[in-house]
Amino acid sequence: GQNIDQPTEMTATEGAIVQINCTYQTSGFNGLFWYQQHAGEAPTFLSYNVLDGLEEKGRFSSFLSRSKGYSYLLLKELQMKDSASYLCAVKGGANNLFFGTGTRLTVIP
Amino acid sequence: GAVVSQHPSWVICKSGTSVKIECRSLDFQATTMFWYRQFPKQSLMLMATSNEGSKATYEQGVEKDKFLINHASLTLSTLTVTSAHPEDSSFYICSATGLAGSQTQYFGPGTRLLVL
Numbered sequence: 001g002q003n004i005d006q007p008t009e010m011t012a013t014e015g016a017i018v019q020i021n022c023t024y025q026t027s028g029f030n031g032l033f034w035y036q037q038h039a040g041e042a043p044t045f046l047s048y049n050v051l052d053g054l055e056e057k058g059r060f061s062s063f064l065s066r067s068k069g070y071s072y073l074l075l076k077e078l079q080m081k082d083s084a085s086y087l088c089a090v091k092g093g094a095n096n097l098f099f100g101t102g103t104r105l106t107v108i109p
Numbered sequence: 110g111a112v113v114s115q116h117p118s119w120v121i122c123k124s125g126t127s128v129k130i131e132c133r134s135l136d137f138q139a140t141t142m143f144w145y146r147q148f149p150k151q152s153l154m155l156m157a158t159s160n161e162g163s164k165a166t167y168e169q170g171v172e173k174d175k176f177l178i179n180h181a182s183l184t185l186s187t188l189t190v191t192s193a194h195p196e197d198s199s200f201y202i203c204s205a206t207g208l209a210g211s212q213t214q215y216f217g218p219g220t221r222l223l224v225l
Contacts, residue, residue, distance in 0.1 A: 040221075042202050042218050045214075048213055096155055096158060097143070099154075
């Protein structure tokens with residue numbers, strides 16, 4: 001089966017840095033994705049990791065360790081508009097995406 | 110690039126009716142399309158995977174006779190919820206892959222279904 005764990009909720013201050021962790025146990029691994037989802041909207045793609053290490057894209061970075069079944073999404077210089085749910089998703093052996101429950105991030109002034 | 114549209118964005122229907130939702134890839138050919146369902150405050154649950162010209166593969170627990178999927182072309186997939194009931198009320202989202210060299214799934218804006 002597939003098991004993907006993320007914290008349910010996090011709160012951080014505007015301008016700060018926040019790290020959202022994701023651990024996974026899946027049958028097959030073809031990459032890990034992070035998506036952002038605002039309430040009532042579809043997810044938007046943030047990052048993709050298939051090899052170990054850090055991928056940086058502007059204010060967002062994503063890290064992967066395949067041996068540990070672990071990833072994190074790092075958000076820097078937080079803005080109020082970053083308040084959203086962040087979904088960790090693993091592409092399994094059949095190329096299907098399996099999503100975690102998502103982390104609801106609230107950015108406060 | 111990589112724009113996926115869905116139609117309609119909102120639908121309200123009576124119990125027992127059927128509802129069709131369209132998913133289109135606007136600027137690329139989608140070799141594979143996926144249908145998800147999301148209940149309030151929950152994550153996306155994959156319902157089925159659809160490849161152009163072949164039968165959809167359904168996830169365990171998803172009734173294929175209730176959720177009919179047709180992927181007739183490389184830019185269009187449809188999901189028909191047959192004999193909808195109030196418990197089918199949910200947010201239905203499609204995604205598509207097929208952009209050359211990309212593993213990423215691009216999501217449509219979603220369709221909110223309310224069955225009365």
